[in-house]
Amino acid sequence: MSQPKRIAITGAAGQICYSMLFRIAAGDIYGPDQPVSLHLLEITPALGMLEAVKMELDDCAFPLLNDVIVTDDPRVALDKVDAALFVGAKPRGPGMERSDLITDNGKIFSSLGAILNEVGSPDCKVCVVGNPANTNAYILKANAPNINPRNITALTRLDHNRAISQLAGKTGSTVADINRMVIWGNHSTTQVPDISYATVNGKAASDMVDKAWAQEEFIPTVAKRGAAVINARGSSSAASAANGVIDHMATWIQGTPAGDWTSMAVLSDGSYGIDEGLIYSFPVECKDGEYTIVSDLDVSDFIREKMLASQQELREERDTVADLLPG
Ligand code: NAI
DSSP, X not given: OOOOEEEEEESTTSHHHHHHHHHHHTTTTTXXXXXXXXXXXXXXXXXXXXXXXHXXXXXXXXXXXXXXXXXXXXXXXXXXXXXXXXXXXXXXXXXXXXXXXXXXXXXXXXXXXXXXXXXXXXXXXXXXXXXXXXXXXXXXXXXXXXXXXXXXXXXXXXXXXXXXXXXXXXXXXXXGGEEOOEEEBOSXXXXXEEOTTOEETTEEGGGTSOHHIIIIIIHHHHHTHHHXXXXXXXXXXXXXXXXXXXXXXXXXXXXXXXXXXXXXXXXXXXGGGOOTTOEEEEEEEEETTEEEEOOOOOOOHHHHHHHHHHHHHHHHHHHHTGGGSOO
């Protein structure tokens, strides 16, 4: 067997991680032949809870789980890891504005970015989950110039999966029949779920559903699905978010199936006229541990307008955290 892959995970005693760690330990990211080592980070008051999670990981006797480190020291957690999943963040409290959340959580990501910069491997694969995910990834990138900026990504795979599920329901098909879904933009209500290129059993989805559904029902249903889950459950999506993170990492590492792509929030290279440097969700193809933004898709005026609105939101979020961006 090969050397274990080391994965740092922040917020490891939280809800998402309770659904995620066991699947990673079972091999769901790196596959069935690759041992893993988990570096679990929490804030000091949550270390007791995290020890309990470690007890349960031990009790599963996962053959691929080489070792588990439990720590409240980010230098230990992030030391030379192959991948880092930044899940830990403060939830939005009562009466808190979105801008307060951005500033509070931004501080976590500027400090973790600076530490990753010191102790991390330059080619560490990063997925930011804690909200606001795109802007937290932007802050992390700005504070970690030694890390390959292309490897600093944020999660929109949950949105992508939600979009596939909605289209499957509408067309009476299964999720396995659907290819080429796209989520553009920010992981927020301005995101743009787009069926323009999607196929259902090889047929154009846009020929199977009416335009009014695609524009007026599908987009808001996907974009507001997180809020719908919070209303129904009393807390935010956890198992589906965990599944999204695992899909994001597994696809990045193991590749997209031929003829399909996925959605990831990645460093914009100016594709589709989006500002270079923003962390923006695009359709990407993955192969051999690398991703490529799918180029030259024909974007309708309706979708373009929404893409620009999501870009504008990301610009404003970036301006809100200007203090946390060095230089
Ligand atoms: P949770 O509140 O159950 O867990 C968060 C954990 O992070 C807590 O255990 C807390 O102690 C820890 N934490 C806080 N600050 C930390 C720090 N500086 N270092 C290490 N750990 C720290 O929350 P849950 O449900 O696990 O969600 C985590 C985040 O993921 C939230 O920001 C949530 O909004 C976001 N989220 C993102 C989604 C996406 O698609 N991008 C989907 C669903 C949730």
